Amino acid sequence: MTEEYERDAPASQDLFDRARAIVPGGVNSPVRAFRAVGGTPRFMARGEGPYLFDVDGRRYVDLVSSWGPLILGHAHPAVIGALSAAAARGTSFGTPTRGEVDLAEELVSRTPIEQVRLVNSGTEATMSAIRLARGGTGRSKIIKFAGCYHGHSDGLLAAAGSGVATLGLPDSPGVTAATAGETIVLPYNDPDAVAEAFAADGANIAAIITEAAPGNMGVVPPAPGFNAGLAEIAHRHGSLLILDEVMTGFRVARGGWADLTERAGEPVDADLYTYGKVMGGGLPAAAFGGRTEIMSLLAPAGPVYQAGTLSGNPLACAAGLATLRQCTGDVYARLDKTSAIIGDLADQALAAAGVAHRLQYAGNMFSVFFTDGEVRDYSAAQSQDVGAFKAFFHTMLARGVYLPPSAFEAWFVSTAIDDAALEIIAAAVVPAAEAAARAVV
Numbered sequence: 001m002t003e004e005y006e007r008d009a010p011a012s013q014d015l016f017d018r019a020r021a022i023v024p025g026g027v028n029s030p031v032r033a034f035r036a037v038g039g040t041p042r043f044m045a046r047g048e049g050p051y052l053f054d055v056d057g058r059r060y061v062d063l064v065s066s067w068g069p070l071i072l073g074h075a076h077p078a079v080i081g082a083l084s085a086a087a088a089r090g091t092s093f094g095t096p097t098r099g100e101v102d103l104a105e106e107l108v109s110r111t112p113i114e115q116v117r118l119v120n121s122g123t124e125a126t127m128s129a130i131r132l133a134r135g136g137t138g139r140s141k142i143i144k145f146a147g148c149y150h151g152h153s154d155g156l157l158a159a160a161g162s163g164v165a166t167l168g169l170p171d172s173p174g175v176t177a178a179t180a181g182e183t184i185v186l187p188y189n190d191p192d193a194v195a196e197a198f199a200a201d202g203a204n205i206a207a208i209i210t211e212a213a214p215g216n217m218g219v220v221p222p223a224p225g226f227n228a229g230l231a232e233i234a235h236r237h238g239s240l241l242i243l244d245e246v247m248t249g250f251r252v253a254r255g256g257w258a259d260l261t262e263r264a265g266e267p268v269d270a271d272l273y274t275y276g277k278v279m280g281g282g283l284p285a286a287a288f289g290g291r292t293e294i295m296s297l298l299a300p301a302g303p304v305y306q307a308g309t310l311s312g313n314p315l316a317c318a319a320g321l322a323t324l325r326q327c328t329g330d331v332y333a334r335l336d337k338t339s340a341i342i343g344d345l346a347d348q349a350l351a352a353a354g355v356a357h358r359l360q361y362a363g364n365m366f367s368v369f370f371t372d373g374e375v376r377d378y379s380a381a382q383s384q385d386v387g388a389f390k391a392f393f394h395t396m397l398a399r400g401v402y403l404p405p406s407a408f409e410a411w412f413v414s415t416a417i418d419d420a421a422l423e424i425i426a427a428a429v430v431p432a433a434e435a436a437a438r439a440v441v
C-alpha cells in the first residue's frame with residue numbers, strides 16, 4: 001500500500017535519496033524516517049499556522065507540532081517577531097544575556113522549581129539532572145520505567161520507548177554493561193515493583209526518573225497517586241525524584257503536569273524537574289531545575305560540573321519567552337477543546353469501522369492505541385496492532401493530515417488548529433479508519 005503513496009512524493013523521494021547517501025538512514029533523528037510505517041518521509045518546505053507544506057507542494061494539518069514544541073502552530077507572528085529582533089542583535093555571545101534571565105524567571109514563576117539551568121536539549125536536561133542527583137546523594141543507581149523516554153544518553157536508553165520502540169530496537173549497542181548496570185528498569189504504573197527495588201538496593205539508588213505523564217509509548221497517564229507515591233518512597237530511602245516534563249511542561253498546563261496535578265489536589269513533591277520542547281518555541285532550548293539547595297551544587301556555585309557553549313542561546317531564549325508569554329489560561333482551554341474534538345473524531349470513525357482501539361489522554365496530549373484494553377504500561381502498548389496504525393497513518397497522510405509516523409507517540413495539537421483544519425481531519429479519519437479495518441490482523 002505504501003508504494004501507492006510514493007508516487008505522490010517525487011521531490012521528497014529525490015531529497016531522501018540524496019540524504020540516504022550521506023546521512024545514516026537519511027534522517028537526523030530516527031523517528032522521522034517512516035521506518036515504522038513504510039514509505040518516504042515527507043521533506044517539509046515551510047509551515048504556516050496549523051499546516052505543513054512539503055517540497056512537493058502538498059499541505060498537511062500538522063498533528064506532530066515538531067514533536068511538541070509548536071504549541072502556537074507554525075511561524076506564529078509573536079515568535080517570529082521576537083526571533084527576528086533577537087537575530088538582528090547577534091546570534092550568540094558566549095556571555096550572560098538578559099534573555100536568559102527573563103526566560104529563567106518565566107520558568108521559575110510557572111513551576112515548583114526555585115533555580116534553573118538552561119541547556120540545549122531534553123537529553124542534556126535529563127542527563128544533567130541525573131548527574132546532579134548522583135552528585136547530591138553520593139549514590140550511583142537510577143530507576144527508570146520501561147516505555148519512558150528521557151533522551152538518548154547512555155544510562156537512559158534502556159527500554160526507552162519512542163524511537164527505540166518504534167524501530168523495535170533492543171537496547172542500543174554502544175552502551176556499556178557497566179553503564180546499563182546502573183539503571184534499574186521497572187514496569188510503569190507498578191508501585192510494588194518500585195517498593196521491591198528499594199527493598200533490594202535502596203541505599204544505592206540516587207533517583208527515580210519518570211515522565212511526568214508518559215507520551216513516549218503512546219500516552220499512558222500515571223495512575224492516581226503513582227507519581228506522589230514515587231516521591232514518598234524515594235524520600236523515605238534518601239533518594240530523589242526527577243520528574244521529566246520535557247514533553248508535558250508548558251504543554252498540558254501553564255506550569256506543566258505538576259501544575260495540573262497540584263490543581264487537582266494531588267501535588268507531587270519532586271526534587272528535580274526537566275523541561276524542553278515548548279520552552280524553546282521551536283528552537284533548541286531545554287532546562288532542569290529544583291530547590292536552591294540542590295541546584296547550588298552545580299558549577300560554578302558547587303562541584304557538580306555541567307556546561308554548554310550555546311546554552312541559553314539568545315535566539316532560543318527569545319523564541320521560548322515569546323511562546324511562553326502567549327501561553328495563558330485561554331490557550332490551555334483551547335488546546336483541551338481541540339484535542340477532545342480530534343480524539344472524538346478518531347474514536348467515532350474507528351468505532352464505526354469496527355476497529356479495536358483505545359484513546360488515552362494526559363491533559364491535551366493524547367494517542368490512539370490499536371488495541372482493546374486499557375494501556376497502563378509498555379507491554380500493553382506493545383500489544384497493539386501496528387499494521388492497523390500503519391494503514392490509518394498512510395490514509396491520513398494521503399488526505400492531508402500529518403500524524404506521528406509511529407503508533408508509540410503522542411499526537412500534539414496547537415492553538416493554530418481552526419475549524420478549516422478540523423474539517424480536513426474529520427474528512428480524513430473516516431477512510432483512514434476503514435483502511436485500518438481492512439489491515440487488522
Ligand SMILES: Cc1ncc(COP(=O)(O)O)c(C=O)c1O
Pocket residue numbers: 067120121122123124126149150151152211216244245246247276277286
Ligand atoms: C519526556 C522526554 N524527555 C526527554 C526527551 C529528550 O529531548 P530531546 O529530544 O530534546 O533531547 C524527550 C524527547 O522527546 C522526551 O519526550
